[in-house]
Amino acid sequence: MKQKKIIIIADSVSMPRHGVAYEETWIHMLKREFPAYDIMDRTARGSTSTRLVTEGGGGADLLESYMPDIVILQIGMAEAAPRLFDKRGLEYALVSRYMPPRLRQRYIEYIKKRRVRSPEITDVAPEQFRKNITAFFERAKMISARIILIPILPTTDEYARKSPHAPKNVERYNAIYRETAALFENVTIVDPFRPGIDINAISIDELHINPEGSKLVFNALKPLL
Numbered sequence: 001m002k003q004k005k006i007i008i009i010a011d012s013v014s015m016p017r018h019g020v021a022y023e024e025t026w027i028h029m030l031k032r033e034f035p036a037y038d039i040m041d042r043t044a045r046g047s048t049s050t051r052l053v054t055e056g057g058g059g060a061d062l063l064e065s066y067m068p069d070i071v072i073l074q075i076g077m078a079e080a081a082p083r084l085f086d087k088r089g090l091e092y093a094l095v096s097r098y099m100p101p102r103l104r105q106r107y108i109e110y111i112k113k114r115r116v117r118s119p120e121i122t123d124v125a126p127e128q129f130r131k132n133i134t135a136f137f138e139r140a141k142m143i144s145a146r147i148i149l150i151p152i153l154p155t156t157d158e159y160a161r162k163s164p165h166a167p168k169n170v171e172r173y174n175a176i177y178r179e180t181a182a183l184f185e186n187v188t189i190v191d192p193f194r195p196g197i198d199i200n201a202i203s204i205d206e207l208h209i210n211p212e213g214s215k216l217v218f219n220a221l222k223p224l225l
Helices: 026-033 050-054 090-097 101-114 126-142 157-162 166-181 211-224
Strands: 005-010 038-041 070-074 146-149 187-189
Touching (some): 005 026, 026 038, 026 211, 050 126, 126 166
Parallel strands (some): 005 038, 005 070, 070 146, 146 187
């Protein structure tokens, strides 16, 4: 009998950190629940959809090189986050390349006090995000891989306080997820953080879920595997 192969592509939301042991992550819970499955963990902090189309040459290291039966995809927070600096702009180049570290830190602190993170400045622009995930969904379809998509989790109160435009951007990118997924029969959206869930109660900090949050993800995924 063919062993089911599952590849997990996720960001730091799903990774262990201070206060969340590896054994308390939903990824470890899945491995414990399904020991007969070949579950490949390709999580990376700060992951964006750019990985889907570049890693290993055109994204092969996250798909074709492994030929999975199922892809669990949980990324988006990093690319939807409003930023102070446009990484493609002159200011960012001057700050990152030419300012001495001490001066750079002082300048960034100065900017933080006088500038709100812009919803129009993101690591991956919305339309590029759409292109990236569309290409990935299409490639998955071509190899008969099913995608289980976890949307970007809602913003905590603390995150929204620090970055007022973040909730709007999260919804903007999640809408792109929904619109694109609707075009592909091989893509299923599962939302562990459905309305009624208090995101603040299941978060360990402004951006990351605690062990209870991991259990929600695990319980949402389990019936689909």
